[in-house]
Amino acid sequence: MRIVAVFEKGERIRHIGHLDIQRAVQRGLRRSDLPVAYSAGFNPHILVSFASALSTGASGKREIMDVGMAGEVTAQEFIERMNRAMPPEMQISEARLVEDRHPAMMALLTAASYDLTVYGDGTAETLIRAIPGLLARDIVPAMRKTKTGLKECDIRPLIYQLKAEGNTIRAVLALTEREACKPNMLIAALKEEAGITDDPRILTVRTQLYGTGADGKLQPLETL
Amino acid sequence: MELNEKIEGVLEFVQKAPRYTGGEMNTAVKAWDQCPLHFGFCFPDTYEIGMSHLGLKILYGLINREEWSLCERFFMPWVDMMEQMERENIPLFSMESRHPLRDFEVVGFTLQYEMSYSNIPAMLKMGGVPVLSRDRGEEDPIVVAGGPCAFNPEPLADIIEAFMIGDGEDVMTELNRVILRRKQEGLTREECLRELSRLEGVYVPSLYTVEYHEDGTIAAVTPKDAEVPPVVRKRVVPDLNDTYYPEEIPVPYTEVVFDRIMLEIMRGCTRGCRFCQAGILYRPVRERSMETLISLAEKLVSATGYEEISLSSLSSGDYSCLPELIRELMKRLKDKRVSISLPSLRIDSVLKESLEETQQVKKSSLTFAPEAGTQRLRDVINKGVTEEDLLEKVRDAFEGGWSSVKLYFMDGLPTETREDLDGIADLARKVVNEYFRLPKEKRMKGLRVTVSASTFVPKPFTPFQWEAQDTIPQVQEKQEYLKQILSIKGVKFNWHEPHLSFLEACFARGDRRMGKVLLTAWQKGCILDGWNDQFHFDRWMDAFRENGLDPAFYANRKREKDEILPWDHIDSGVSKEFLWREKEKSEKALTTKDCRLGCNGCGLQTWKGVCGFANRSGV
Numbered sequence: 001m002r003i004v005a006v007f008e009k010g011e012r013i014r015h016i017g018h019l020d021i022q023r024a025v026q027r028g029l030r031r032s033d034l035p036v037a038y039s040a041g042f043n044p045h046i047l048v049s050f051a052s053a054l055s056t057g058a059s060g061k062r063e064i065m066d067v068g069m070a071g072e073v074t075a076q077e078f079i080e081r082m083n084r085a086m087p088p089e090m091q092i093s094e095a096r097l098v099e100d101r102h103p104a105m106m107a108l109l110t111a112a113s114y115d116l117t118v119y120g121d122g123t124a125e126t127l128i129r130a131i132p133g134l135l136a137r138d139i140v141p142a143m144r145k146t147k148t149g150l151k152e153c154d155i156r157p158l159i160y161q162l163k164a165e166g167n168t169i170r171a172v173l174a175l176t177e178r179e180a181c182k183p184n185m186l187i188a189a190l191k192e193e194a195g196i197t198d199d200p201r202i203l204t205v206r207t208q209l210y211g212t213g214a215d216g217k218l219q220p221l222e223t224l
Numbered sequence: 225m226e227l228n229e230k231i232e233g234v235l236e237f238v239q240k241a242p243r244y245t246g247g248e249m250n251t252a253v254k255a256w257d258q259c260p261l262h263f264g265f266c267f268p269d270t271y272e273i274g275m276s277h278l279g280l281k282i283l284y285g286l287i288n289r290e291e292w293s294l295c296e297r298f299f300m301p302w303v304d305m306m307e308q309m310e311r312e313n314i315p316l317f318s319m320e321s322r323h324p325l326r327d328f329e330v331v332g333f334t335l336q337y338e339m340s341y342s343n344i345p346a347m348l349k350m351g352g353v354p355v356l357s358r359d360r361g362e363e364d365p366i367v368v369a370g371g372p373c374a375f376n377p378e379p380l381a382d383i384i385e386a387f388m389i390g391d392g393e394d395v396m397t398e399l400n401r402v403i404l405r406r407k408q409e410g411l412t413r414e415e416c417l418r419e420l421s422r423l424e425g426v427y428v429p430s431l432y433t434v435e436y437h438e439d440g441t442i443a444a445v446t447p448k449d450a451e452v453p454p455v456v457r458k459r460v461v462p463d464l465n466d467t468y469y470p471e472e473i474p475v476p477y478t479e480v481v482f483d484r485i486m487l488e489i490m491r492g493c494t495r496g497c498r499f500c501q502a503g504i505l506y507r508p509v510r511e512r513s514m515e516t517l518i519s520l521a522e523k524l525v526s527a528t529g530y531e532e533i534s535l536s537s538l539s540s541g542d543y544s545c546l547p548e549l550i551r552e553l554m555k556r557l558k559d560k561r562v563s564i565s566l567p568s569l570r571i572d573s574v575l576k577e578s579l580e581e582t583q584q585v586k587k588s589s590l591t592f593a594p595e596a597g598t599q600r601l602r603d604v605i606n607k608g609v610t611e612e613d614l615l616e617k618v619r620d621a622f623e624g625g626w627s628s629v630k631l632y633f634m635d636g637l638p639t640e641t642r643e644d645l646d647g648i649a650d651l652a653r654k655v656v657n658e659y660f661r662l663p664k665e666k667r668m669k670g671l672r673v674t675v676s677a678s679t680f681v682p683k684p685f686t687p688f689q690w691e692a693q694d695t696i697p698q699v700q701e702k703q704e705y706l707k708q709i710l711s712i713k714g715v716k717f718n719w720h721e722p723h724l725s726f727l728e729a730c731f732a733r734g735d736r737r738m739g740k741v742l743l744t745a746w747q748k749g750c751i752l753d754g755w756n757d758q759f760h761f762d763r764w765m766d767a768f769r770e771n772g773l774d775p776a777f778y779a780n781r782k783r784e785k786d787e788i789l790p791w792d793h794i795d796s797g798v799s800k801e802f803l804w805r806e807k808e809k810s811e812k813a814l815t816t817k818d819c820r821l822g823c824n825g826c827g828l829q830t831w832k833g834v835c836g837f838a839n840r841s842g843v
């Protein structure tokens with residue numbers, strides 16, 4: 001049995017990197033005293049994986065952990081015990097039991113939505129004004145970080161939705177193991193389109209992770 | 225909150241932002257308005273170091289446990305953060321509620337090592353608290369300090385208003401109660417400090433005057449009037465089993481230096497190494513019972529989720545029932561997959577059996593501290609360790625699957641000769657040989673013997689408090705020599721920056737005038753001196769010069785028996801006579817036995833019932 005749980009990475013701890021978040025979840029699971037499954041071997045650790053690593057500096061409203069269980073537990077119990085064991089910035093909002101053979105959440109991931117709040121006088125307006133122009137283009141070149149260095153790619157097909165509200169840009173972007181448009185790639189493209197060079201201060205919040213349903217439409221990942 | 229916005233804004237631009245963001249497990253904040261007393265706990269070094277420190281966790285829990293007091297943490301920001309804070313006008317703020325330091329009724333520094341001193345004025349300044357005691361007004365916090373370096377409080381006498389000497393657990397609450405009265409009954413600053421000076425173990429430097437002889441030595445330290453105690457006696461908590469110990473401790477998100485549960489199994493050490501200040505300051509030895517420890521361990525594991533416990537004390541191998549304790553802990557914590565480590569292995573402890581047990585769980589590198597290279601010098605410093613002992617333990621360790629060993633030495637010990645340095649290389653070579661004597665299939669691959677030599681720093685309250693430290697050129701010459709003779713295959717040699725040890729020696733035995741040097745150096749930009757890349761020795765030397773003081777007077781001068789030492793009005797419980805006796809024995813290379821074998825009459829035997837070994841045989 002596994003548990004798929006939705007948790008928050010609060011704004012206050014957004015500078016904590018993924019490895020540290022992983023460790024914090026491991027320790028939270030240990031504190032919870034839930035019947036979790038451990039790996040074999042010299043340095044046993046709890047079998048928990050994450051749908052997607054969230055980068056340093058970004059907070060997440062609905063991140064997903066996937067926990068291997070060694071004993072019976074209800075979703076409700078999991079939530080209650082974990083929420084007592086986790087700091088206020090990392091509370092769990094939903095959980096669901098899945099069979100062991102259920103595909104890993106990581107493998108089902110196809111997209112994510114983001115709120116990008118832009119600070120600084122007039123910067124948000126300038127960037128937001130560039131949105132229609134960007135969307136009208138056939139190709140949006142961007143630089144993607146790979147193991148071998150920076151590579152050029154086209155992110156236009158990876159932008160599923162792009163709009164704005166106040167000084168916040170809301171985007172739904174492709175996110176799979178193979179190809180992804182990271183928020184910083186989008187911002188770089190918008191800066192280019194708007195013709196600005198300064199780095200604005202941006203608060204990145206990942207609001208939801210998505211998979212693709214049988215109908216080909218995006219669907220919240222935790223429901224798949 | 226505007227400050228909050230500003231802080232969030234600068235965090236994007238600093239390295240290691242989590243140093244400043246808080247929100248760790250078990251740091252839940254208490255409501256500011258519901259606590260009349262706010263204690264700002266300042267660790268004068270970075271987050272990673274401060275959060276590894278056991279004393280912080282004890283006092284943090286202890287203060288927050290009281291319904292009327294609240295404790296929040298402050299650390300020294302790194303240079304990049306300091307620049308950002310200065311530019312944006314952000315005061316030093318607490319990790320929990322982000323209140324500026326000046327908003328707290330008490331500001332408390334922990335003094336763990338001298339080379340963190342320049343961070344103290346820096347943190348006060350950033351926090352909006354006047355740096356000098358005499359500049360603080362009725363609105364400002366009371367600035368206090370504790371920790372091992374408080375035993376020679378004089379270099380900080382102009383900055384710290386009250387020092388807590390000795391074990392902090394009891395006196396901390398008493399001190400907070402007095403400061404609460406300042407707030408609730410309107411005691412003036414002056415009255416409050418007077419009240420504090422009446423607490424046992426509290427030293428208020430402004431109530432004493434110091435006079436000097438022409439040669440710079442002290443002529444007299446005089447209390448201002450009859451109400452001020454002429455000597456301040458350290459606090460001792462008699463029984464650790466009924467002394468507070470936290471059952472939950474903060475768990476940092478990021479990795480800190482010691483990222484595990486630290487279980488203090490005992491306090492003090494019975495060995496009597498003559499260079500060791502902690503061995504005197506934390507006397508007498510008090511052990512926590514197995515029962516207490518096991519219950520604490522279980523609670524701490526459930527409250528933290530840590531995967532490792534270390535048994536901490538000055539000499540864990542000496543704990544009366546160590547093998548039983550380890551066995552029991554392993555049994556209870558096996559299901560939780562918690563490993564146990566012993567940080568300060570003494571090589572003559574009967575540990576083979578327990579070692580084999582720990583090894584099932586955790587295999588870290590083994591450390592041994594022979595401190596000196598020859599038996600003669602080890603006798604001088606009363607380090608009761610023989611070469612045979614050491615080699616036997618090393619052999620056991622290699623057979624047990626270890627392949628990396630650390631050896632700690634000191635250079636510049638009193639009476640040291642070339643032969644003693646040669647002894648270091650000899651010992652290292654013998655350790656290497658032990659490894660190769662094992663058949664290939666029986667030893668772990670990758671032999672690594674790390675030899676570290678630190679420079680001897682004479683410390684107050686030790687038998688060597690009258691000794692001279694080697695000069696910097698002398699140290700450098702010895703280090704060069706050691707580098708040469710230690711170029712042995714499989715051996716890595718580390719040494720300490722001699723300039724830092726020199727300055728440490730100045731502060732360790734400094735008087736009040738060193739406070740001026742500290743202030744000048746800080747004004748010249750000295751901060752974070754413990755970090756090599758931030759250390760500016762030349763600025764420090766300028767600061768000495770500008771204040772008309774000679775660092776050699778503090779570091780390289782041998783003191784006479786009748787000289788009044790700057791810390792003579794602090795009573796560690798160990799008498800000056802005992803220390804002098806030990807010094808004389810050291811000159812003849814005569815050893816003194818472990819207190820567990822009988823009392824040596826250090827002075828604490830006259831304190832009613834504090835030392836459990838004092839009534840046994842011996843003196």
Ligand code: SF4
Pocket residue numbers: 507508509819822823824825826827828829830835836837838
């Ligand atoms: S009183 Fe005696 S036994 Fe106790 S620490 Fe001092 S010398 Fe050792």
